[in-house]
Amino acid sequence: DTEVTQTPKHLVMGMTNKKSLKCEQHMGHRAMYWYKQKAKKPPELMFVYSYEKLSINESVPSRFSPECPNSSLLNLHLHALQPEDSALYLCASSQDRYRGNYGYTFGSGTRLTVV
Amino acid sequence: AQTVTQSQPEMSVQEAETVTLSCTYDTSESDYYLFWYKQPPSRQMILVIRQEAYKQQNATENRFSVNFQKAAKSFSLKISDSQLGDAAMYFCAYYDGGATNKLIFGTGTLLAVQP
Numbered sequence: 001d002t003e004v005t006q007t008p009k010h011l012v013m014g015m016t017n018k019k020s021l022k023c024e025q026h027m028g029h030r031a032m033y034w035y036k037q038k039a040k041k042p043p044e045l046m047f048v049y050s051y052e053k054l055s056i057n058e059s060v061p062s063r064f065s066p067e068c069p070n071s072s073l074l075n076l077h078l079h080a081l082q083p084e085d086s087a088l089y090l091c092a093s094s095q096d097r098y099r100g101n102y103g104y105t106f107g108s109g110t111r112l113t114v115v
Numbered sequence: 116a117q118t119v120t121q122s123q124p125e126m127s128v129q130e131a132e133t134v135t136l137s138c139t140y141d142t143s144e145s146d147y148y149l150f151w152y153k154q155p156p157s158r159q160m161i162l163v164i165r166q167e168a169y170k171q172q173n174a175t176e177n178r179f180s181v182n183f184q185k186a187a188k189s190f191s192l193k194i195s196d197s198q199l200g201d202a203a204m205y206f207c208a209y210y211d212g213g214a215t216n217k218l219i220f221g222t223g224t225l226l227a228v229q230p
Binding site: 097100104 | 148150152157158159160161162165167204206208210212216217218220221222223225
């Protein structure tokens, strides 16, 4: 299995809702990443997990809450989002945080719309 | 800080022709890795090609090849025999594994393929 699977593919949520994005990989990778991507822009790093521990938080607002329950699964919990948070959210993984030299494997993303 | 620059926001190529996408980067590191990622409308970031900075030989993957000029800090992607399926956003990316342990993306080039 050489894939990163993200669910759901599309999500529409109100500003008072709570929702979660899910990311799963079975490649034995020990680093997992959340990125936010606006249209025609490069992905922006949000969080890095290394061996199931939060390693980097790129000053992301607390309305985004990551969770890594095990080495294969990464969640992003969403609460009280703003319309400007509407974007494509990409998950990625790599062998570990210090061995990204083979590149990251990306999922196909969740298209989030906040109304 | 490491930066990656793609000076061509949009490019167009005729089917079966050759196109070259430009990328320059800035770093003080001597050991690093460079990548080209493709992001079609399906949204998934797909690794196209990878170059190790300590290797002088340019990487090649089927119709995709790079021109890596380490002294000039230039890393261009050549797509030969362009196909309609090559239409996508292309991102150049840098990873140094030392200073930041992060994958740093350029701003992207949107490639259109004309039939």
